[in-house]
Amino acid sequence: MVKKILVEPGKSCFDKKDLLLCSSLVLFFFFLGIWNIGSIDTPVTGWTPERANESFYIDLKSESFVDSIYLMQANKPEIGYEIFTGSPANWTFLQELNVENMVLSWHNIPVGSTTRYLRFEAVSPGGELNEIIIYSRNFTKIPFSKDSIICESENCNANKGSLSNLVDEQKNIEDPPSYLNGAIFDEIYFARTAYEMIKFESPFEYTHPPLGKLFIASGIIAFGLNTFGWRIVPFIFGLLMIPIMYFFGKKMFNTRFGAFSSTFLMTFDSLHFVLSRISMVDIILSTFILLMFFWFYTYYKGDYFKKGWSDVYLPLLLSGFFFALAISVKWTALYGALAVLVIFLMLKRDERKAGHSRKAFFKPFLLTPLIVMFLSFVIIGFVIYVLSYTPTMGVPGEGSGLEMVFRYQENMLRYHETLTATHPFSSPWWSWIFMTKPVWVYTLNDPVHNTVSNIVAMGNPAIWWISIPFLLFVMWKWIKDKDSTARFIAVVFLIQLLPYMFIGRVLFIYHLMINVPFIILSITYGLNILWYKDKKYKYAIAAYFLIVIVVFLYFYPVLAGYPISPEFNDAHKWLSSWIF
Numbered sequence: 001m002v003k004k005i006l007v008e009p010g011k012s013c014f015d016k017k018d019l020l021l022c023s024s025l026v027l028f029f030f031f032l033g034i035w036n037i038g039s040i041d042t043p044v045t046g047w048t049p050e051r052a053n054e055s056f057y058i059d060l061k062s063e064s065f066v067d068s069i070y071l072m073q074a075n076k077p078e079i080g081y082e083i084f085t086g087s088p089a090n091w092t093f094l095q096e097l098n099v100e101n102m103v104l105s106w107h108n109i110p111v112g113s114t115t116r117y118l119r120f121e122a123v124s125p126g127g128e129l130n131e132i133i134i135y136s137r138n139f140t141k142i143p144f145s146k147d148s149i150i151c152e153s154e155n156c157n158a159n160k161g162s163l164s165n166l167v168d169e170q171k172n173i174e175d176p177p178s179y180l181n182g183a184i185f186d187e188i189y190f191a192r193t194a195y196e197m198i199k200f201e202s203p204f205e206y207t208h209p210p211l212g213k214l215f216i217a218s219g220i221i222a223f224g225l226n227t228f229g230w231r232i233v234p235f236i237f238g239l240l241m242i243p244i245m246y247f248f249g250k251k252m253f254n255t256r257f258g259a260f261s262s263t264f265l266m267t268f269d270s271l272h273f274v275l276s277r278i279s280m281v282d283i284i285l286s287t288f289i290l291l292m293f294f295w296f297y298t299y300y301k302g303d304y305f306k307k308g309w310s311d312v313y314l315p316l317l318l319s320g321f322f323f324a325l326a327i328s329v330k331w332t333a334l335y336g337a338l339a340v341l342v343i344f345l346m347l348k349r350d351e352r353k354a355g356h357s358r359k360a361f362f363k364p365f366l367l368t369p370l371i372v373m374f375l376s377f378v379i380i381g382f383v384i385y386v387l388s389y390t391p392t393m394g395v396p397g398e399g400s401g402l403e404m405v406f407r408y409q410e411n412m413l414r415y416h417e418t419l420t421a422t423h424p425f426s427s428p429w430w431s432w433i434f435m436t437k438p439v440w441v442y443t444l445n446d447p448v449h450n451t452v453s454n455i456v457a458m459g460n461p462a463i464w465w466i467s468i469p470f471l472l473f474v475m476w477k478w479i480k481d482k483d484s485t486a487r488f489i490a491v492v493f494l495i496q497l498l499p500y501m502f503i504g505r506v507l508f509i510y511h512l513m514i515n516v517p518f519i520i521l522s523i524t525y526g527l528n529i530l531w532y533k534d535k536k537y538k539y540a541i542a543a544y545f546l547i548v549i550v551v552f553l554y555f556y557p558v559l560a561g562y563p564i565s566p567e568f569n570d571a572h573k574w575l576s577s578w579i580f
Contacts, residue, residue: 014250021260022246025267029242033235036560037277038227039180041172042104043130045165046074047156049122054153056163057088057119058134058144065136066111069118070177072130075103075192075225077204080123085115098123103192104183104225108176119152131173132166138448139175178444179455179561180227185441187279191230194279195220197391206408207415211328211388212281230279237287238276242267244287245517248294251301252485252521253528261524262517264545268552269520270460271513274559278441278455281329286513288326289336293492293517295319296340299369300347300488313372320376324384331412332514337377339495343488344373350484419505425579429500432512433464433519439508440580442561451563456580457510458559462551466544467519474522489525493518 060066066085073079080098084091099107111118118134134142146164156163173181183191193205194217205213215233223229242263249262266272275283298315319340326333348366389405427437438458445452471493477486496515500507527544530537557564558572558580573580 014247018246018250018256018259021256022243022263025246025263026239026242029267029273030239032556033238033273033276036180036562037235038229038231039172040223040226040228041169042181042224042226042228043072043169043173044225045168046128046130047163047165048074048076048126048128050125051153052122052124054125054156055119055121056149056151056153056156057084057117058132059148059150060116060118060134060142060144061148063114063116064142065114066118066134066142067137067139068111068135069109070131070133070135071097071107071109072132072177072182073099073102073105073107074128074130075195076126076128077103078124079127079129081127082121082123083109084119084121085111085113085117086119087117091119096123102183103188105188106177106182129166131169133170133173133177135176139446141170141175143170176444176446178453179442182227183230183279184455185278185280185439187230190216190281191220191225191279194230195225200391200394202395202397203392207412208281208330209328209385209388209412210392211325211384212284212330214388214391215284216279216281231277234279234281234283235276237284238272241272241283241287241290241517244290244294245520248290248297248517249521249524251294251297252488253524255528255532257531258524258528261527262520265463265520265523265548266517268460268548269463269516270458270552270555270559271510272516273552274441274455274457275510275513277560280510282510282513285326285329285333286516288322288329289333289514290517291322292319292326292333292336292340295322296343297488300343300484313369316369316372317376317380320373320380321384323377324381327381328385328388332511335496335499336492336514338499339492340377342495343491344369346487346491416505421506423506423508425508426506427509429497429503429507429511432509433459433468435459435461435464435509436575436577437509438578438580439510443580444561444563446563449563450565452566452569453561453563454558454569454580455561456558456578457508458555458578459509459512459516460548460552460555461574462544462548463523464519467523470522470526471519473526477525486525489518489521493522 069083078100080096082096083094085094086092094111095109097107097109134144136142144167146167149163149166151163189205190213193203194213196203197210197213198217198221203210203213215237216230219231219233220229223232245266246259246263250256250259252258272283295315295318299312299319302312302315323333323337323340326336386402386405389408392408393401393404425437425439431437435458438456440454440456442455443452471490474486475490477483478490493515496518497512500511527541531541555572556562558569569580
């Protein structure tokens with residue numbers, strides 16, 4: 001039988017060595033993650049046609065070969081333009097650009113011909129543009145000034161914004177425009193909605209509760225409507241998950257190694273890294289869920305008959321508080337709350353079997369914690385959830401109070417129940433841990449330097465694939481040895497995963513992010529036993545940690561959008577189903 005690991009003498013508290021280990025990993029993640037996360041120079045000034053058929057043209061001053069035009073769509077839901085080449089006396093239709101909901105992002109219009117003039121005619125009003133870039137061969141920018149933009153309609157510059165705004169931020173943009181200067185993937189929904197909340201406008205993205213978007217809005221308020229502003233807050237949450245994992249690992253395993261292993265694996269998990277650098281709410285959700293389980297585990301391992309109220313029930317209150325924050329980000333936090341309830345009931349059954357009298361058992365162990373849980377998970381949760389809609393209540397015509405909140409819940413439920421959309425990178429729940437279908441969130445080809453830049457949402461194979469036998473080991477320890485820690489990890493993992501088997505809408509691998517901490521804790525559970533069992537295992541574990549680092553750094557270019565050769569990019573496709 002495996003010897004149980006007890007608390008290391010003098011190491012149960014957070015000391016200087018813990019501070020050094022934890023802060024080293026935090027700093028590593030910070031500097032690696034903050035580099036090229038975004039730019040504060042994203043174009044923000046634009047021009048908006050007030051009527052259909054408003055038009056202007058650009059005079060390049062001489063005949064030039066135009067390879068492509070890049071247009072940046074502003075924070076408006078729809079743009080429509082007809083684009084022409086030729087001359088004012090003889091225009092040749094090139095193509096019509098009609099795009100919905102790709103806000104704050106770039107559109108590439110191939111041209112491939114020689115011309116002096118380029119004409120843009122609005123198909124409909126309101127299609128705001130932030131910037132126009134014109135390229136010749138090999139992404140050589142064709143310069144033009146505000147004096148080169150000629151209005152064909154009456155009072156173009158009397159509209160919202162001046163035509164000169166279309167060329168005033170050229171020096172701040174990458175050549176070609178990249179993820180550093182525009183929205184990618186679902187940022188077109190979340191960043192846009194965060195900005196609308198700031199302006200007290202009706203939110204475009206209503207399919208999830210508002211709190212995550214309010215946090216994103218705080219970054220926009222601080223740094224402006226740019227890629228850095230709308231990505232910095234998710235990054236901060238991703239950074240916070242690292243010290244939280246250290247405290248969780250130390251509390252769960254009572255060893256410095258357990259704390260370090262948990263934190264180390266979180267630091268080098270690829271999905272955690274990618275989601276921390278994109279303006280989506282999944283990393284915010286995962287942080288709150290992790291805190292919910294951290295405080296519930298504190299209660300789970302407490303001595304309810306000997307400790308005071310604050311030692312026993314304060315963790316339950318904090319667990320419920322962080323659930324309230326999580327459910328106000330995404331409804332999937334309910335799976336975590338279900339896991340809390342199941343573990344709580346298992347805990348009651350165990351303690352009742354321990355032989356306590358009914359009187360000694362009922363009040364301190366069953367009635368009072370149920371009241372505390374109801375107060376924190378239900379009452380506080382309801383209050384925080386409703387308050388998260390406060391900015392929406394300030395939108396003219398949206399209504400106020402509970403009636404408006406309930407109407408949004410109906411709309412959300414209807415959306416998720418009726419969603420039939422498909423996606424080339426969707427994947428079923430059972431395949432996530434095998435990583436059969438990563439999500440390709442961004443790509444850019446640079447033919448000049450023969451490079452490709454990709455951002456792919458996927459896990460670290462050295463963590464996710466190796467976790468499969470460890471998860472099975474944890475479940476075996478729970479069933480065979482009735483190990484309470486193994487039970488906690490296994491129940492949380494299963495209950496947060498299995499509900500997805502009943503969901504018919506499109507799903508993605510990043511929905512597993514809420515379970516990544518427990519994938520990691522399952523690995524740490526097994527490694528923690530081996531670390532203290534025999535010295536020879538320490539060398540094997542050290543080698544494993546080195547492999548984790550090497551694999552993470554190997555995949556780093558396709559996690560961070562770093563330009564690499566197409567051949568090296570293809571070398572990262574370890575499975576035939578990996579498309580990027």
